[in-house]
Amino acid sequence: xxxxxxxxxxxxxxxxxxxxxxxxxxxxxxxxxxxxxxxxxxxxxxxxxxxxxxxxxxxxxxxxxxxxxxxxxxxxxxxxxxxxxxxxxxxxxxxxxxxxxxxxxxxxxxxxxxxxxxxxxxxxxxxxxxxxxxxxxxxxxxxxxxxxxxxxxxxxxxxxxxxxxxxxxxxxxxxxxxxxxxxxxxxxxxxxxxxxxxxxxxxxxxxxxxxxxxxxxxxxxxxxxxxxxxxxxxxxxxxxxxxxxxxxxxxxxxxxxxxxxxxxxxxxxxxxxxxxxxxxxxxxxxxxxxxxxxxxxxxxxxxxxxxxxxxxxxxxxxxxxxxxxxxxxxxxxxxxxxxxxxxxxxxxxxxxxxxxxxxxxxxxxxxxxxxxxxxxxxxxxxxxxxxxxx
Amino acid sequence: xxxxxxxxxxxxxxxxxxxxxxxxxxxxxxxxxxxxxxxxxxxxxxxxxxxxxxxxxxxxxxxxxxxxxxxxxxxxxxxxxxxxxxxxxxxxxxxxxxxxxxxxxxxxxxxxxxxxxxxxx
Numbered sequence: 199x200x201x202x203x204x205x206x207x208x209x210x211x212x213x214x215x216x217x218x219x220x221x222x223x224x225x226x227x228x229x230x231x232x233x234x235x236x237x238x239x240x241x242x243x244x245x246x247x248x249x250x251x252x253x254x255x256x257x258x259x260x261x262x263x264x265x266x267x268x269x270x271x272x273x274x275x276x277x278x279x280x281x282x283x284x285x286x287x288x289x290x291x292x293x294x295x296x297x298x299x300x301x302x303x304x305x306x307x308x309x310x311x312x313x314x315x316x317x318x319x320x321x322x323x324x325x326x327x328x329x330x331x332x333x334x335x336x337x338x339x340x341x342x343x344x345x346x347x348x349x350x351x352x353x354x355x356x357x358x359x360x361x362x363x364x365x366x367x368x369x370x371x372x373x374x375x376x377x378x379x380x381x382x383x384x385x386x387x388x389x390x391x392x393x394x395x396x397x398x399x400x401x402x403x404x405x406x407x408x409x410x411x412x413x414x415x416x417x418x419x420x421x422x423x424x425x426x427x428x429x430x431x432x433x434x435x436x437x438x439x440x441x442x443x444x445x446x447x448x449x450x451x452x453x454x455x456x457x458x459x460x461x462x463x464x465x466x467x468x469x470x471x472x473x474x475x476x477x478x479x480x481x482x483x484x485x486x487x488x489x490x491x492x493x494x495x496x497x498x499x500x501x502x503x504x505x506x507x508x509x510x511x512x513x514x515x516x517x518x519x520x521x522x523x524x525x526x527x528x529x530x531x532x533x534x535x536x537x538x539x540x541x542x543x544x545x546x547x548x549x550x551x552x553x554x555x556x557x558x559x560x561x562x563x564x565x566x567x568x569x570x571x572x573x574x575x576x577x578x579x580x581x582x583x584x585x586x587x588x
Numbered sequence: 589x590x591x592x593x594x595x596x597x598x599x600x601x602x603x604x605x606x607x608x609x610x611x612x613x614x615x616x617x618x619x620x621x622x623x624x625x626x627x628x629x630x631x632x633x634x635x636x637x638x639x640x641x642x643x644x645x646x647x648x649x650x651x652x653x654x655x656x657x658x659x660x661x662x663x664x665x666x667x668x669x670x671x672x673x674x675x676x677x678x679x680x681x682x683x684x685x686x687x688x689x690x691x692x693x694x695x696x697x698x699x700x701x702x703x704x705x706x707x708x709x
Contacts, residue, residue, distance in 0.1 A: 327652040336592065336619070341678040341703030342648055342655045343663040350646035351665060358644070358690045403647040403685055451665050451674040456644050 205304035206424040209435040210585065212240025213547040218416035218535030219385040225260040225316035230272040232417035232540075233312045237273070240421040241433040244273040247421070248306040250280035251297040253289035253313040254539035256328060257282075260316040269312065286332035287488060288574030289313060290418070290542025291581035297422050298441050298583075307427045312419035313544070315537035325413045329538075332575045334449035346410050346489065348450060348576050350402035353491035355456040357404065360506035362494075364404050368395035369512045370490040371408050371532055377519055378529025380560040385414045385535025395490075409490040414535030418544035434554040439567075440475070440584030442468025448578045457506075459577030462499035466571070469582040470501075477501030480584070481565040482524040482552065484545035486573050487531050493517075496571055497525060500582070524562045527552065542572035542581065553587040591618045599699040602638045604668060604675055607631035615671050638696030639709065640668040640675075645690070647682055654701070662687075664706050666694055677704030 214235020216228045223231070229252065237244055250270050257263040266280025285292040290313035297311045317325050330339035333348060343351075356362055372392055378384035390408060398407040428435040444464025447453050453460065470476055477500060485500065487493035494508035502523050503511045511517055517525040528534045528548040531541060549568035551557045566587050573580035589597070595618040598605040605618045610632055614625035622629055645664040648655070655661065662682035667674050675696065682688050693709040 322650070323653055326650060327654075330652045337676045337703065338663075339652065341663055341676060342651060342658070342661060343646075343676070344648060344650065344652050346650065347646040347648045347663050351644045351663065354646060354685075354690065355644040399649075400647075401650045403649070405646075449676065450644075451676045454672075456665070 204302040206302055208298050208301045208438045209423055209425050209428040210420050210438065210546060210550050211423050211428045211431060211433055211435045212236045212421040213419065213550040214239050215383055215418040215544060215547045216416050217383045218414045218537055220318045221316065221415040225257055225262050225314055226265065226268045226272070228316065228415065228417040229265055229269050229312055229314040232314070232419040233269060233273060233310055236310065236419035236421050241431055242308065242421060244275050246308055247275060247278060247310045248308060249278060249300070250310045250312070251283060251293045252280060253283045253293035253543065255284050255286060255289055255315060256317050259320050265314065285579050286574030287486070287536070287538045288542060288572050288579050288581060289539045290544065291570065291572035291583065292542065292579065294542060294546060294583065295441055295443060295581045298438055301422055301424055308421060308423035310419065311422055311543055312417060313540035313542060314417035315539040316415045317413055318415050337449045337451060344402060346405050347402040349489040349491055350405040351450060352456050352495065353404050356491060356494070359457055360509070362509040364396065365392055366509035366513060367409055367490040367494070368392045370487065370493045371395050373512065373518055374487060374526050374530040374532040377527050377560055378533025380558070381529045381534055384529045384533050385412050386533045405489055405491070411488050411531040411536040414537045416535060416537035416540050416544070418540045418547045420543060420546050420550065435588060436550055436553045437586045437588060438583060439586045440469035440473030442466060442472065442582045444468070444580050446578050450576055457495060459495060459499055459573065459580065461573060461577050461580035462496060462571060462582070465580045465582040466500050469584050473584045475567065475584065479567055480523065480569045481567050482527055482562040483569040483571065484528060484530070484548050485525055485571045487526055488536060490532070493525060493530065500569070500571060519560065519562060527557070527560050527562050545570040545572055546583065549585045553585060594618060596699050598635060599696055599704050602696050602698070604636045604638055604673065604696060606634045606636050606671070606673060608634045615673055617673065617675065636668055636670045636673070640666040640694060642688060642690055642692045642694055643667040643674055645688055647685065658702070664694065666706055675704060677706045678702040679706045
C-alpha cells in the first residue's frame with residue numbers, strides 16, 4: 199500500500215454516548231441523543247459539521263435503515279451528506295476510519311461519527327440467528343455455528359495449543375466487570391467472581407454465559423476534525439496519530455492458526471507505523487473482547503504479549519487498571535456492553551475521556567497514548583487506531 | 589450448475605470439491621475465483637476424500653433458529669488428511685468435550701439444511 203499523504207492532522211474534539219443496555223427510545227432517537235452529546239462536548243454548532251458517518255448493523259430490527267439522513271435532519275442539517283456503514287461488530291471503527299481518511303485528506307474540516315445498535319427487544323433467538331449472518335454463512339451460520347460457537351472454537355484451539363485453562367478466560371471477565379462497575383454508562387455493572395463465571399450456563403463449550411458480552415442497545419458519537427479546527431474551537435481534544443486496517447479469511451477454516459486474528463496484526467502494524475511507535479509505547483487499550491478468549495488473543499496480536507502468554511498477563515494483573523498495560527478500563531464489550539454498530543465509536547469515546555481527564559474513578563494514571571481495536575465477525579475485518587493527548 | 593452447487597453435490601457424496609491453481613498448484617475450496625497465493629485465474633477441479641481430523645470444535649447449547657431440535661450438537665473444523673485444507677460443518681450427537689477430543693478422526697458424510705455434515709470415523 200502507498201503510504202498515505204495527509205493534508206491535515208486529525209483530532210477528536212468531543213464525545214458523547216448514551217447508556218449501554220436495554221433502552222426504551224427508538225434507534226433514531228438514541229443515535230441523535232449520542233450525537234447531540236458529542237456536539238455539546240465539542241462546543242460546536244451542528245451547522246459546522248460537514249458530513250455524517252453513521253454505523254449500524256441491524257437497523258431493520260427497529261424499522262429504520264438509512265439512518266444517516268434521519269440523524270442529520272434531526273440535527274437541523276438535512277442538507278449535509280451522510281453515509282450509513284455496516285461492517286458487522288467492527289462497523290464503528292471502520293466508519294471512524296473512513297471519516298479519518300476524509301478529514302486527513304482535507305475534504306472536510308469537521309465530521310460527525312456516530313454508531314448505534316438497538317436489538318434487545320428482539321430477544322436472544324433473533325439476535326443469535328441474525329448475528330450468525332455476519333459469519334461466512336455457507337460454512338458457519340448455515341451449519342449451526344453461533345457467534346459464541348465460533349469464538350468457542352478459537353478458545354478450544356487455544357486450550358489445546360497453549361498452557362491455559364477456562365479459569366484463565368474467566369479472569370478476563372472478572373477484571374472487565376471490575377472496571378465496568380466504575381463506568382456509569384456500562385450495561386452490566388456487577389462485580390463477579392471466577393466461580394460465578396465457571397458455574398454460569400454453558401453457551402457454546404468451552405464458553406459460558408459470563409465469558410460472553412451481552413447483546414446491548416446504545417449509541418456513541420465523536421466529532422472528528424482538523425487540528426486547526428480543534429484549536430480554533432478551544433475545547434479539549436486528542437490527536438489521532440495512527441490508523442490501520444486489515445482483513446482475514448472470512449471463515450475460520452481459512453486460517454492456518456485459529457488462535458490469532460490476522461486482520462488485527464495487519465491493522466496494528468499499519469497503525470503503529472503511521473504513529474511511529476511500538477506496542478511498548480501504548481499506555482492503555484480498548485480492545486474487542488466480545489468473548490473472554492477474544493481479549494486474550496487481541497492482547498497478543500496487538501503485540502503487548504507473546505503468543506500464548508496473554509493468559510499469564512491477565513493472571514499477573516498486568517492488564518488490570520493499575521497494571522503496566524491496562525486493557526478495557528471502560529469495562530470493555532464484556533461489561534460496558536456491545537451495541538455492535540456503536541462499539542468501535544464507543545471505544546474512541548473512552549479513549550477521549552481518558553486522555554482529557556474526564557474518565558472519573560476509572561482513570562488510567564498518567565496515560566498519554568491510548569489504542570482502540572475493533573473487529574467484525576471473527577476478525578474478518580479489523581481497524582486499529584492510536585490516540586495521543588495534547 | 590454454480591460452483592457452490594457443484595461443491596454441495598460432492599459433499600453429498602462425502603467428498604470435497606477443491607480448485608487447484610494451474611499455475612502454482614495452491615488448493616482452495618471451490619468458491620474461490622482467483623488464487624489466494626499467486627492471483628492466477630485458471631483452476632482445475634480436485635476431488636478430495638472427505639476424511640480428516642478435528643482441528644477445533646464447539647458444542648452448541650444455545651442454538652440459532654432451526655437448530656433447537658438438534659441441540660446439543662458440535663460445529664467442527666475438519667483438517668483434511670489429503671491436503672492442508674480445512675472444512676467446517678455440523679456434527680450431531682456430541683454432548684460433552686469428552687465425546688470429541690481435538691484430533692479425533694472424522695469425515696464428511698453429506699449436506700442438508702444443516703450445511704456440511706461431519707461424522708466421527
